[in-house]
Amino acid sequence: MKRAVKTFLFGLAVLIGVLLLGTFTGLIHGGNLGGYIFLGFLGLIVACQVIPALMLFGVLVKEIGHPAPKENREAQLPGGEGH
Numbered sequence: 001m002k003r004a005v006k007t008f009l010f011g012l013a014v015l016i017g018v019l020l021l022g023t024f025t026g027l028i029h030g031g032n033l034g035g036y037i038f039l040g041f042l043g044l045i046v047a048c049q050v051i052p053a054l055m056l057f058g059v060l061v062k063e064i065g066h067p068a069p070k071e072n073r074e075a076q077l078p079g080g081e082g083h
Contacts, residue, residue, distance in 0.1 A: 017047030
């Protein structure tokens with residue numbers, strides 16, 4: 001299951017990068033190769049950063065939805081030890 005989710009997220013990130021690259025290629029009217037390589041590099045950076053961002057967002061949602069057990073809550077409070 002985790003592998004399928006990771007594969008889906010990777011494919012989604014690549015698709016988003018390709019779509020962003022496709023929208024930016026219309027901005028180049030000269031059609032030089034350097035511009036296309038630069039935009040492709042930007043699309044690759046965006047695609048690679050989407051995966052960790054989605055993973056962090058998933059952890060955030062998971063942690064918000066599940067409060068810490070009572071013994072951990074007391075240890076996390078400032079001055080909670082021994083009081």
